[in-house]
Amino acid sequence: MTQKKLLIAMILVGMSVTLIAQQLDSVAAQKGAVVRVVLTEQGFEPRQVTVKPGIVEFVVRSRLVGMANFELVETGRSESKLSMDRATTIKTAMSLKNRSVLSPGVYELQDLRFPEWKCIVNVQP
Known part of the structure; x- marks a missing residue:
């Protein structure tokens, strides 16, 4: 995997983790x-x-x-x-x-x- 593809993959994973954390916070905030x-x-x-x-x-x-x-x-x-x-x-x-x-x-x-x-x-x- 090239460095550019690896960097893109890391960014996408980071964005996914951030979105999941925001969704979990949203659910927790409701409770x-x-x-x-x-x-x-x-x-x-x-x-x-x-x-x-x-x-x-x-x-x-x-x-x-x-x-x-x-x-x-x-x-x-x-x-x-x-x-x-x-x-x-x-x-x-x-x-x-x-x-x-x-x-x-x-x-x-x-x-x-x-x-x-x-x-x-x-x-x-």
Whole structure:
């Protein structure tokens, strides 16, 4: 196969994968929100998202070297401090998809390797 044909084939495959991902996101969006988050050398992007209660599809990708250890933590606020009420491990991977049912509140998505970096997930009442 010539380099030109190989390049065309790679472009077509990439387009097909993109179209399939868009269709899957469309189906997931019908059943709930889709939240895309990327972990970079500067932390999570975006740093904060707001969704409605119900099914939330998380699509999280790490651009950092090594195995990520993502965790979604629901937080509860007291008068002066932030306390962790409940922790649910999502998955350990460089890239993951996870569907969670979230009730109103504030959640933090983090990679346990970098506790200072968080993506705040606000679930509206």
